[in-house]
Amino acid sequence: MTDNLRDALTGLLVGRGAFALVDAAVNSCNPEVESLCNRLGISCCILPSPPSKNLESAAKVWTFLSDNGATRSSVLVNIGGGSVTDLGGFCAATFKRGIDYVNCPTTLLAAVDASLGGKTGIDFNGLKNEVGAFRIPVATIISPGLLASLPFGQILSGMGEVIKTGFIHSSEMARDALERVKALSEVPGRIVEMGDMIRRTADVKLSIVDADPLEKGLRKVLNFGHTAGHAFESLSMERSGEQGAASHGHAVAQGLLVALVISHVRLGLDSIWLDRLASTLRTHFPPIIYTCDDYPHLLSIMSHDKKNPSPDSIRFTLLESPGEPVTDFEVSSEEIRTALDITRDYLHI
Numbered sequence: 001m002t003d004n005l006r007d008a009l010t011g012l013l014v015g016r017g018a019f020a021l022v023d024a025a026v027n028s029c030n031p032e033v034e035s036l037c038n039r040l041g042i043s044c045c046i047l048p049s050p051p052s053k054n055l056e057s058a059a060k061v062w063t064f065l066s067d068n069g070a071t072r073s074s075v076l077v078n079i080g081g082g083s084v085t086d087l088g089g090f091c092a093a094t095f096k097r098g099i100d101y102v103n104c105p106t107t108l109l110a111a112v113d114a115s116l117g118g119k120t121g122i123d124f125n126g127l128k129n130e131v132g133a134f135r136i137p138v139a140t141i142i143s144p145g146l147l148a149s150l151p152f153g154q155i156l157s158g159m160g161e162v163i164k165t166g167f168i169h170s171s172e173m174a175r176d177a178l179e180r181v182k183a184l185s186e187v188p189g190r191i192v193e194m195g196d197m198i199r200r201t202a203d204v205k206l207s208i209v210d211a212d213p214l215e216k217g218l219r220k221v222l223n224f225g226h227t228a229g230h231a232f233e234s235l236s237m238e239r240s241g242e243q244g245a246a247s248h249g250h251a252v253a254q255g256l257l258v259a260l261v262i263s264h265v266r267l268g269l270d271s272i273w274l275d276r277l278a279s280t281l282r283t284h285f286p287p288i289i290y291t292c293d294d295y296p297h298l299l300s301i302m303s304h305d306k307k308n309p310s311p312d313s314i315r316f317t318l319l320e321s322p323g324e325p326v327t328d329f330e331v332s333s334e335e336i337r338t339a340l341d342i343t344r345d346y347l348h349i
C-alpha cells in the first residue's frame with residue numbers, strides 16, 4: 001500500500017535530515033506508515049486525531065524540529081489530512097525562515113485540494129486560517145491506498161471538492177464526478193481504485209495555481225460554491241458544534257447548488273446541471289437544514305466573507321456552462337434569497 005510512498009520519499013529525502021508529522025488516526029489504521037518512517041530514518045511526531053491547527057500545535061511542531069536537530073536543509077513530511085498539511089506547511093514555512101516540506105495527503109479532500117497549491121496556515125483567535133503563509137511543497141505524494149480507512153463522511157466531503165472542480169473544468173468531468181458519488185455510496189472502498197479521478201482533479205487545481213500562485217485573480221474560480229458553502233458550514237457549526245457539524249466539502253456541495261441556481265438565472269446555465277446536482281445531493285448528502293428565518297444570518301456570513309471587498313457587495317463565482325466560470329459576479333441579496341428558496345425546493349427541505 002505504501003510502495004509508491006516509499007519510492008518517492010526515498011528519492012526526495014536522500015542525504016537530508018527528515019522529520020514527519022503523522023495524524024494519529026492514519027497511524028493506527030496504517031501501522032506500515034510508522035515502520036516506513038523508521039526504515040527511512042525519519043523522526044516521527046504523532047499528532048492527536050482530529051489534529052488541531054492552532055498556535056499551540058505549531059509550537060509543538062517547532063519544538064519537535066528544534067529538539068531533534070532540524071536544520072535549514074531538513075525536510076518535513078506531512079502525513080495526514082488538510083489539518084496536518086496546513087499546520088505542517090505553516091511550520092515548515094516559518095521554521096528557520098523556511099524549510100522544504102512534502103505532503104502525503106490521507107483524506108480525499110487533502111489529496112484533491114488542501115495539500116496542493118502552497119496555502120498553509122493555522123486558525124487563530126477563533127478565526128479560521130487567520131495566520132499563514134504561501135509556500136509550495138516540494139512534492140505531494142498521493143497514495144490512494146491510505147484512503148481505504150476513511151469514514152464515508154470524509155469521502156463525501158472530498159467529493160464536494162471533486163464535483164466543484166469538475167464543474168469549473170468541463171461537462172465531462174462534472175458528469176463523471178456525480179457518477180462517482182453514486183459508485184462510492186454503494187462501495188466506499190472503491191475510493192482506492194479512483195486514482196485516475198484524484199489525479200485529474202489534482203491536476204486541474206495545480207494548473208490553476210500555477211497560473212496564479214498568489215491568488216490575484218484566476219485562482220478565485222476555485223472558490224466556486226464556497227460563498228454559500230461557507231455560510232452553510234458556519235450555520236451547521238453554530239448549531240451542532242465543531243464535532244457534529246457538516247464537513248467543509250459537504251457544505252460546499254450544497255453551496256454549489258445555490259451557485260448553479262444563480263448561474264441559471266443570471267448567465268443562462270442549462271437547468272439540466274441543477275437537476276443532476278440536486279438529485280445527487282438528495283440521494284447521497286444529508287441536507288444542511290435551513291429556513292427563511294436563517295436568511296439574514298446566512299447573508300451576513302456571506303457578506304463578511306473575506307473575498308468580498310465591501311459589506312454591501314456579495315460576489316460569487318458563477319458558471320456560464322461547465323468549464324466556463326465567471327469570477328467576481330455581484331449578486332443582490334434579493335437574488336440570493338430567491339436562490340436559497342429554490343435550493344430548498346430542490347433539496348425538499
Ligand SMILES: NC(=O)c1ccc[n+]([C@@H]2O[C@H](COP(=O)([O-])OP(=O)(O)OC[C@H]3O[C@@H](n4cnc5c(N)ncnc54)[C@H](O)[C@@H]3O)[C@@H](O)[C@H]2O)c1
Nearest residue numbers: 025049050081082083106107109110113114119146149150
Ligand atoms: N490549504 C488549502 O488550500 C486548503 C484547502 C481546503 C481545505 N484546507 C484545510 O483542510 C482542513 C480540513 O482537512 P480534511 O478535510 O482533510 O480534515 P482533517 O485533516 O481534519 O481530517 C479529518 C479527520 O479524518 C482523520 N483522518 C485523516 N486521514 C485519515 C485516514 N486515512 N483514515 C482515517 N481517518 C483519517 C483525521 O484524524 C480527522 O479526524 C481544514 O483545516 C481546511 O481549512 C486547506
Ligand SMILES: [Zn+2]
Nearest residue numbers: 161226248252
Ligand atoms: Zn474548499
